[in-house]
Amino acid sequence: MKSAIPKVTVQRLPVYLRCLESLPSGQRRVSSDDLATLAGVNAAKVRKDLSHLGSYGVRGVGYDVDKLKLQIGLELGLEQDWAVVIVGIGNLGRALANYAGFEERSFRIVGLFDADDQKVGQSLDGLTIEPMSRLPEVVAEQGARIGIVTTPAHAAQQVADLLADAGIRSILNFAPTVIKAPKGVDVRRVDLSTELQVLSFYLHRKG
Amino acid sequence: MKSAIPKVTVQRLPVYLRCLESLPSGQRRVSSDDLATLAGVNAAKVRKDLSHLGSYGVRGVGYDVDKLKLQIGLELGLEQDWAVVIVGIGNLGRALANYAGFEERSFRIVGLFDADDQKVGQSLDGLTIEPMSRLPEVVAEQGARIGIVTTPAHAAQQVADLLADAGIRSILNFAPTVIKAPKGVDVRRVDLSTELQVLSFYLHRKG
């Protein structure tokens, strides 16, 4: 019940958190069975996952909704604000600047960057698009730790290197390519084409 | 070396394919080691993954790049065109309509839908945004099998149900909620907040 939380559990905690937030505000308790149904997983998995956070359930009763929300938030580090920069302000970058900005309290977008001089200076979501040369300065000033890459594939690796050099510790890569980052910099990839191709595989197979 | 390809392998095949496509056009062969480096995985994994497609490598030499691209494409069902509809034309829906449209040959966007009457009739990426009532008709006419959900969370389940009823067999869900679909309908979730929260967890932990 201590330190090492399995990776797969970490990936499910945000889902549980969202399910808890979707409960009617009057509901004080929730069982592993109910939460499992909401999250689309099996109840034993919910209990095992939550047991990694410590024992916050009551046998014979269930989990206290508010305590559990708080505990998951703490575990995920959501009590603090994370400053985020976005590099590559095309269609997707624009969408994320708006989307991510209001959706999540813990993530604050503090900088938008693009290599295209025509875009620099434009305003978006209350921020001005800045040139790549300003990246190190803004990251340092704002204490940004997270960078979102929404550039074309051919630029992504270079941008990732610049982000790492500037002090970014985690990268969310939407560019359709694999990027390498130095040790200590975490990269997660979100790839539309990959997802479509996986769907294609199963469609192709099953009918 | 036959039928059952592990899920994890299916998810990596698109990555291998992209790595192969990024090779200089003169390069005819590639080793599992090289491909592994490009894809950011271990060479044994590449060989095991590719062995599920059959034996397309030559011992002592490597894999024929063109043959391998063809074979992966066939396995993923990319030789055929998949008709795709997008429901929910907000910022993200708009971005995907443009992005996905030109990026992938195998996926053709054939319909854009939104519940907002103000958006209906607008033009985007050569298509006109249509009302939800037209969904069944368009899906049937165009033979669409894949649906992309980019609605707000509260509308996603209802939209998924409508898609399933209309004959959609695979759903890519960008809405920040878990959706349930009937048997035979495959759902994949892409969730920005989840990804950010996972990054937050590791940042929080490691420093």
Added chain:
DNA sequence: ACATGTGAAGCGCTTCACAGCG
């Protein structure tokens, strides 16, 4: 009585290490 927490078994993926083959 009832739902959690958890050993233990089961399962699938990863990795190793080397046989097999050009």
Added chain:
DNA sequence: CGCTGTGAAGCGCTTCACATGT
């Protein structure tokens, strides 16, 4: 010799089943 293909071992996650606690 070099690199693939693969049995086998290793590892981590899932699921079961029930002891535990209220």
